Structure formats: C-alpha cells, structure tokens
Amino acid sequence: xxxxxxxxxxxxxxxxxxxxxxxxxxxxxxxxxxxxxxxxxxxxxxxxxxxxxxxxxxxxxxxxxxxxxxxxxxxxxxxxxxxxxxxxxxxxxxxxxxxxxxxxxxxxxxxxxxxxxxxxxxxxxxxxxxxxxxxxxxxxxxxxxxxxxxxxxxxxxxxxxxxxxxxxxxxxxxxxxxxxxxxxxxxxxxxxxxxxxxxxxxxxxxxxxxxxxxxxxxxxxxxxxxxxxxxxxxxxxxxxxxxxxxxxxxxxxxxxxxxxxxxxxxxxxxxxxxxxxxxxxxxxxxxxxxxxxxxxxxxxxxxxxxxxxxxxxxxxxxxxxxxxxxxxxxxxxxxxxxxxxxxxxxxxxxxxxxxxxxxxxxxxxxxxxxxxxxxxxxxxxxxxxxxxxxxxxxxxxxxxxxxxxxxxxxxxxxxxxxxxxxxxxxxxxxxxxxxxxxxxxxxxxxxxxxxxxxxxxxxxxxxx
Numbered sequence: 353x354x355x356x357x358x359x360x361x362x363x364x365x366x367x368x369x370x371x372x373x374x375x376x377x378x379x380x381x382x383x384x385x386x387x388x389x390x391x392x393x394x395x396x397x398x399x400x401x402x403x404x405x406x407x408x409x410x411x412x413x414x415x416x417x418x419x420x421x422x423x424x425x426x427x428x429x430x431x432x433x434x435x436x437x438x439x440x441x442x443x444x445x446x447x448x449x450x451x452x453x454x455x456x457x458x459x460x461x462x463x464x465x466x467x468x469x470x471x472x473x474x475x476x477x478x479x480x481x482x483x484x485x486x487x488x489x490x491x492x493x494x495x496x497x498x499x500x501x502x503x504x505x506x507x508x509x510x511x512x513x514x515x516x517x518x519x520x521x522x523x524x525x526x527x528x529x530x531x532x533x534x535x536x537x538x539x540x541x542x543x544x545x546x547x548x549x550x551x552x553x554x555x556x557x558x559x560x561x562x563x564x565x566x567x568x569x570x571x572x573x574x575x576x577x578x579x580x581x582x583x584x585x586x587x588x589x590x591x592x593x594x595x596x597x598x599x600x601x602x603x604x605x606x607x608x609x610x611x612x613x614x615x616x617x618x619x620x621x622x623x624x625x626x627x628x629x630x631x632x633x634x635x636x637x638x639x640x641x642x643x644x645x646x647x648x649x650x651x652x653x654x655x656x657x658x659x660x661x662x663x664x665x666x667x668x669x670x671x672x673x674x675x676x677x678x679x680x681x682x683x684x685x686x687x688x689x690x691x692x693x694x695x696x697x698x699x700x701x702x703x704x705x706x707x708x709x710x711x712x713x714x715x716x717x718x719x720x721x722x723x724x725x726x727x728x729x730x731x732x733x734x735x736x737x738x739x740x741x742x743x744x745x746x747x748x749x750x751x752x753x754x755x756x757x758x759x760x761x762x763x764x765x766x767x768x769x770x771x772x773x774x775x776x777x778x779x780x781x782x783x784x785x786x787x788x789x790x791x792x793x794x795x796x797x798x799x800x801x802x803x804x805x806x807x808x809x810x811x812x813x814x815x816x
Contacts, residue, residue, distance in 0.1 A: 501533020
C-alpha cells in the first residue's frame, strides 16, 4: 500500500501542517517580555510598545509548584547554561526532548521565543510557552545554543536578527552550538555558521547543503558544532550534547534514567481491529506534572497521521507546567472536552501529573465509560497506576515502567516496548513514547501509514 498524499507531509518534517496558518510577522525581535508561568496574559500598550502583564488568575496559577519526577544528574552552584530558541512552527518533539534531557542532566535551560509573544504554536499544533523573550538573552553567555528544527520554525529562527547576533558571537567564541532537522540548512547555513564543517540534517534538506560537507548520519560532531536529522534522532542528539557539556559519566547516568532497551517494538494479545470508518478522535488529558516528552510525542505523531487530537487540562487553567518545567497550553478544559465521545483516550505519565489526573472525577468517569462502551484506551509510564486503581487493567497483559512493576502486581510482559491487549495499549516510558505512538497509528490506519510517519521522523521502524 502506497503512502497517500495526505500523509506525505511528515516526510518533509510536516512542513505543510494543516494546523498552522502562517502569519507573516516582522522578525526584528525588538520587544522584550518578562518570563512567566502564567495561564493568561493581558498586553497593554504603553507609548505604542506592548508590555506583558500577568492576570490575577495567572499569578495564582504560577504559585503552584510542580516537582520534577527525577533528580538532575549535575546540580551544581554554577550549572551549564543552555539556550533553546523557539518560534512559530518549531518542531515540538525536538524542542521539548532537548529541554527535558538537558535539564535532567543538570543544565540550566532557557527557552526563548523569537516571536513578539511568549506563547508559540509549534509545527504540530502544540502550544508552548517560552521562559522569556530572545531579547532578554542578548547579554547572557551560554555554554550551548541548540536550535530545534521544523518549518516554518527554522525560518523564523533564521529571520530573527537578535538570535543571529547571539549565535554568531557564540560560535566565534568557540562555544558549543547545535542544530537539528531543517535548522542546519535553513537557519545556520544562511548565517555562515556551517563553513568547513561536516554536517547532517533532515533528508528533505540534504540537497541544500554542500555535497562535500554533508554527511548522512544521525549525529555529526564537527568541532563545536553538532547536527542531527529529525524528531526520531533527538534523544541521540540531546545525549551527544550532554556528553560534550558534562562528560561520558553524566551521559551514562542520564541514559540510565531514560531506560533505553533492545526490546522488540511491540507484542499483541487478543488481537482485534481498531480500524474506523471516520477520522479517529483522540483525547489526551494533561495536568501539572505530566511528562512533557510523552505528551508532545503522542500529540505530534498522531497529528502527523491525521488523527483529530484534543489535549485537555484537568487543571483550572488551560496552561500546565509539565514535569521538567515546560509550559504547555491545552486545547480545552476537561469539562468541555468531556462533552464529546473519543475513539481513544491516552494517558501520559509523570508521577505528579498522574496524581493530579487521578483527582479528576470527570476523567475517571470518561475512562470507565470508555471501557464499558468497548472503545480503545491506553497509558504510558506511571499513568498505568490510574488505570489500575480504576480496575481497567483487570485480566489484561501490560508493559510498565520497571519502577512500578511491584506496585501494580499484575501480569507483565517481558521483552516489549509496547503491549496491546485487545483495545488496551500500554508502554514503558518517555524513551518508548515514539514506539507507543506509532503502534497506535498502525492499529488505527495500518502499517503503511505508521511507516510513512516514521520516515518523516527519521525513526527506524520495522518494514513489516
């Protein structure tokens, strides 16, 4: 079965996403904003210049701290400082995985918006909120600048003169910098920062690079510059940057937390068809403390496959603060989202996030109705504990994060990243989130669609 034209967009990093309506905005980056964790803002104008102001409800929301699920590796007095700029159309998986892995390693990561506002809609429609404006970074010295890809995100970064000046001075000082996906070709090359460097990028952009210097590898380190190919290689990219910042020992410790494995992609029991006669409608509930990589990976990949995904907050506000400090804005509140029927409900992990999901009576009612109606549901990492408490894992075969195996006390399947049992799908954690999401795509649309999406991610996926 050939890949339909409707799923070819992911092959070019989803550069033609239907969720994005491109609005040309001047990229002078001349307006400075204050960093915030708020859920809503008002933007008054003073002398023709917009200034950011927190609303009272946002201020209240910002006071609620969310602890990270795992300790950082290097929590020093002077941590390594990292800048990750984002813009309209940035690839969300690349941005969020970079932030989470580097923070987990102990880096002080600043996510800076090159747009006139802190809220940025990424290439797959996920709304992220930056920590600050790029203007506030002009006098900072960073140990690493890492550019996520995506389109038009890479072009937005390229056209920001402030970011160009920061990155050029940074490179001239022989400090570490990196780029992934479209960013090496679209952003760094016009800035003249690829000269005499071996580089790689997303396959769709290899033709824009000099054939003499271009390398078809997942990771390419050339002096201070590190480049990589796409969302499916972002963990490798992030770990390479961790090693250059902190050394091999720290990298091995972070790998241990991520729990990489050589397990087979999936095992299936009590096989039933998931194919539908309409576009799938999927609900992903989120809360303060949800794991951002799991949330963003599932949303991004399902939307690449043309699934109608709704991200619903169980908090009082749409904006949630994820487990490693990433601010995400949901599409709806859970009360509003509950008015609709979903073909599939998927729970992301994150210990503190799952605790908060467990407090939502609306969500628990939806899950019970989902099971009783014979519809699909799934969970990854620690969110299986919520299904277990609701009695939704009874007589089911599952796979779970190793740290939770004793708590659940039910039959576990060994040797698989993803386990499907009838209309239940489960997976281990953030390092298996891509396998988990592609397994869902395969069940909903067939193997060919999942393989098309995997190619766009530059992710190794079984041929059959």
